[in-house]
Amino acid sequence: MTELVPMTRKGYDKLKAELDHLETVEMPAVAQRVADARSEGDLSENAEYHGARESQGMLQAKINLLRDKLNRSQIIDTANVARDQVSFGATIVVKDLDFGDEETFILVGAGEEDYDAGKILFTSPLAQGLVGKKLGEKVTIDVPAGKVKFEILEIRFDD
Numbered sequence: 001m002t003e004l005v006p007m008t009r010k011g012y013d014k015l016k017a018e019l020d021h022l023e024t025v026e027m028p029a030v031a032q033r034v035a036d037a038r039s040e041g042d043l044s045e046n047a048e049y050h051g052a053r054e055s056q057g058m059l060q061a062k063i064n065l066l067r068d069k070l071n072r073s074q075i076i077d078t079a080n081v082a083r084d085q086v087s088f089g090a091t092i093v094v095k096d097l098d099f100g101d102e103e104t105f106i107l108v109g110a111g112e113e114d115y116d117a118g119k120i121l122f123t124s125p126l127a128q129g130l131v132g133k134k135l136g137e138k139v140t141i142d143v144p145a146g147k148v149k150f151e152i153l154e155i156r157f158d159d
Contacts, residue, residue: 004074006088006122007109012073015111019066022059030056069110076109078157086130086155088122093154094130097138102153105130 007015034056037049078089086092091106107122107130120127126148129141138151 002072005069005072005110006074006076007111008078008089009075011109011111012070012075015066015070015073018111019063019070022063022066026059027056027063030059073110081157083157084134084155086133086152089157091154091156091158092130092152094150095153097149097151103150106158107131 030052033052034049037046037052040046040048076088081087081089086107088107088109091104093102093104095102104118105127106117106119107127108119109122113119113121122128122131125143126141129139129143130150130152133139133152135152135155138149140147140149
């Protein structure tokens with residue numbers, strides 16, 4: 001079964017706009033670079049040609065990734081999620097039980113993540129460890145860097 005990618009309408013529209021830009025602006029520009037470099041002759045020693053082809057391949061991979069996310073998207077209306085527990089679209093304030101500091105996370109869908117602003121993907125290990133938890137609960141979550149222990153201090157929805 002194909003795993004769905006939860007996102008808001010805003011996140012979907014952002015990814016769609018990025019895909020459209022890549023396909024209609026970036027890809028034609030790279031294709032022109034390849035054509036220009038090809039016209040310079042011997043391709044075996046043409047660094048410009050090989051660089052342009054590599055750029056084209058990386059751009060195509062990004063386009064394919066965006067198409068896949070959009071094809072598997074599941075638009076979530078945050079007005080319909082449970083408000084008494086951590087769920088999609090929630091802003092959560094937690095206390096790190098090892099260090100005593102507070103952190104704020106916003107659980108967002110694809111296209112809206114911004115780790116510097118505390119917006120983490122709903123599908124990330126950290127977010128999945130918080131989902132379903134209620135105010136005051138303590139939780140230990142396995143993340144790639146080890147284990148983190150939090151107490152949930154606040155759950156709110158800012159929509």
